[in-house]
Amino acid sequence: MLFERVAVIGVGLIGGSFALALKAAGACAHVVGxxxxxxxVKLALERGIIDSIAADAVAAAHGADLVLVAAPVAQFPKIFKDISSVLNPKTVVTDGGSTKRDVIAAAKSGLGRKIAQFVPAHPIAGAEKSGASAASAELFRGKRVILTPLAENTDSSVRKVEAAWSACGARISRMAAEAHDALLAAVSHLPHLLAYALVHEIAARENSAELFAFAASGFRDFTRIASSHPEMWRDICVANRDHLLQELKAYERELGSIRKLLEAGDAAGLEKLFAEARAARDKWIPSS
Structure with missing residues (x-):
């Protein structure tokens, strides 16, 4: 057994799934949420996601071998500051945040001398639903988890976090925090922004009810992630706005090119662009 006591701060989709996966793997004896x-939190207890409820983050982290912070990233500064005083020297802390530079800055400020005990992580897995009701022990199976280890981390701390995510069925990758935030802005944060924008624009029209009534699978597939947790994605977009703005500019340039093709009635140009996009996606799908 890897851990005697695991604390999950934020028992939603990510935190709840982490707890369920560890328990299913027999990797922990007790999960407090x-x-x-x-x-x-009560639902998480009723579903068997957690074994007990703590009044707050401090109570949850007290005596834990492993702490997962899985709240919206804007809450991280307070959480790190609050739990720092109760972390014993062998406790390892990790997170499930979708941005890393801001999380690391918050950890360094809040944890202070205990920063070596924090190993940043980002599971590249999720769903458009949120909360304990959406948690699944299979969420991370076969999915990537990116670790962005700190210079202060010990090999032992990193290995413990790797072991925890591996027990969840995840594939482990490592990269620098800056590279992580740039990469995820393109392939995760921008798509969410676009899905929200499209649904918001359609919903604002006078004939929105009619439009939604006739929307079918294409619209549903494109906008599925617009059902994601608004607070969480607000925090992600604000935290990674420099990279996200760069990606938005690149997307606007691409739309500008498509607009010119449409205005010119350039059927061959449009087909070429569509074919290139389809080929790129078809090449990606088998390895995703």
Missing amino acids: TGRNPAN
Whole structure:
């Protein structure tokens, strides 16, 4: 057994799935959970996601071997500051945040001399639903988890975090925090922004009810992630806005090129662009 006591701060989709996966793998003896929504935490207990409820992050982290911070990233500074005083020397802390530079800055400020105990991580897995009701032990199976280890980390701490995510069925990758934030802005953060924007624009029209009534699978597939947790994605977009703005500019340039093809009635140009995009996606799908 890897861990005697695991604390999950934020028992939603990511935190709840982490707990379920560890328990299914027999990797922990006890999971204690906490969160801002009492009803959600109670549901996590009823579903067997967690074994006990802590009043707050401090109570959850006290005596834990492993702490997962899985709250919206804007809450991280307070959480790190609050739990720093109760972390014993052998406790390892990790997270499930979708941005890394801001999380690392918050950890360095909040944890202070205990920063070596924090190993940043980002599971590249999720769903458009949120909360304990959406948690699944299979969420991370076969998916990537990116670790962005710190210079202060010990090999032992990194290995413990790798072991935890591996027990969840994840494939481990490592990269620098800056590279992580740039990469995810392109392939995760921008797509969410675009999905939200399209649904918001359609919903604002006078005939929105009619438009939604006739929307079918293409619209549903494109906009699925617009059902994601608004607070979480607000925090991600603001935290990674420099990289996200760069990606938005690149996308606007691509739309500008497509607009010119449409205005010119350039059927061959459009087909060439569409064929290149389809080939790129078809090449990616088998390895995703």
